[in-house]
Amino acid sequence: MTLFLLLVGGIALLLLGGHYLVKHAVRLAxxxxxxxxxxxxxxxxxxxSAPELVISLDAVLTGHDDIVIGNIIGSNIANLLLVLAVSAxxxxxxVVRTTVRREGGVLIAASLLFALLARDGAFSGFDGFVLVACxxxxxxxxxxxxxxxxxxxxxxxxxxxxxxxxxxxxAIWRDLLVITGALxxxxxxxxxxxxxxxxxxxxxxxxxxxxxxTVVAIGTAAPExxxxxxxxxxxxxxxxxxxxIGSSIFNLLGIAGATALVSPIRVDPRFLGxxxxxxxxxxxxxxxxxxxxxxxxxxxxxxxxxAYIGYMLQLG
Numbered sequence: 380m381t382l383f384l385l386l387v388g389g390i391a392l393l394l395l396g397g398h399y400l401v402k403h404a405v406r407l408a409x410x411x412x413x414x415x416x417x418x419x420x421x422x423x424x425x426x427x428s429a430p431e432l433v434i435s436l437d438a439v440l441t442g443h444d445d446i447v448i449g450n451i452i453g454s455n456i457a458n459l460l461l462v463l464a465v466s467a468x469x470x471x472x473x474v475v476r477t478t479v480r481r482e483g484g485v486l487i488a489a490s491l492l493f494a495l496l497a498r499d500g501a502f503s504g505f506d507g508f509v510l511v512a513c514x515x516x517x518x519x520x521x522x523x524x525x526x527x528x529x530x531x532x533x534x535x536x537x538x539x540x541x542x543x544x545x546x547x548x549x550a551i552w553r554d555l556l557v558i559t560g561a562l563x564x565x566x567x568x569x570x571x572x573x574x575x576x577x578x579x580x581x582x583x584x585x586x587x588x589x590x591x592x593t594v595v596a597i598g599t600a601a602p603e604x605x606x607x608x609x610x611x612x613x614x615x616x617x618x619x620x621x622x623x624i625g626s627s628i629f630n631l632l633g634i635a636g637a638t639a640l641v642s643p644i645r646v647d648p649r650f651l652g653x654x655x656x657x658x659x660x661x662x663x664x665x666x667x668x669x670x671x672x673x674x675x676x677x678x679x680x681x682x683x684x685x686a687y688i689g690y691m692l693q694l695g
Contacts, residue, residue: 385575389601392568397605400426400561405615407554410547413522417621420482420521423606424625426562428454430569430599431630435638444645448497449591450599451634452654455490455627456592457600459661460687462607466619467680469611474620474669482624483666485517489631490659497646507639514632521625565602572598588647589694592654627662657690 400423408418431454438446466472492513496506577594585594603626610619638644661683668679 382575382578385571385578389568389570389572389575389598392564392571393601393605396561396564396568397602397609398561399557400565400606402613403554403557403561405613407551407558410551410554417521420621420625420628421518422558423622425629425633426558426565426602428603428626428629428634429562429566430602432634432637433566433570434595434599435634436641439638439642439644445586445588445647446591446595447635447638447644448646448650449588449654450595451493451630452650452658453592453596454600455630455658456654456661456687456690457596458603458623458627458630459658459665460683460690461597462600462603462623463620463665463675464680464683464687465604466607466611466623467675468677468684469608470614471677472611472620472675474672474674476670476673479620479666479669482621482628483662483669486624486628486631486662487659487666489513489517489628490655490662493631493635494651494655494659497651500646500648502635502639502644502646504640504643507636507641510632510636511640514629514636517628517632565605569599569601572601588649593691593694653693661686 404418404423407422408414431450435447435450438444438450463472492510496502496509502510577590577598581590603622606622607619610622635644665675665683669675672679
């Protein structure tokens, strides 16, 4: 009964938090005259990655390094295959080629940097500093560089109407307050879900590496899944794909970096084999597919979902 309550309560908070996060993130973007893509790449993406950060910090402080690395790589695989698949199956994700070229390039570069620093079998404090510095630079550029999505797939009429009412201080603070509450709901919901799921997995006798790559990764990716699904239902492709790319970048640079600054992370060589290879391949294929096709439709979504299911089966 306890496991059931943890899982159901977690899912309920995830749904509630995801709904209000997307709604008010788009409103905030409109009031500040900022593209929803930028909000998706930063506030939404970093916020929905908060559960991964909390769990990774707790894991490294308690000596469970495999859960940290498994969580990062597993969450990114879930982001790139499962989350985008859910979004595309609900409503085709329109891709702005300039955006995918730029942000996708950052994602691939971050993946390669992650692997390069992990080759010696550990992330040191200096490695953590390098990763966090790269994240700070990326975040600054997302706000300072001109948006590549002006006139993209966002609901332009909503942005125009909201902007015409003026970016009043009270309205902005109200949106920020709701976004903060939504992120808290996502974090708590993910914690409850992961707690219940990990307890269930431990009862089945599964290794920490597998738990990190599967149960913890899917559980901590649940906010991204819910947020992307709700964004797709609201036809906010910018928020959906921005959330996936931004969250994946944050996982590689922010979570690995911040955790390594707290304590060095031991890296099992197994993670740099099939697991990292699939993560990198998924990123390259999605970026290339987006550039060639200009959208990720339901067929692409089905292929990504089948690929993710195949990956889960081979882990078992």
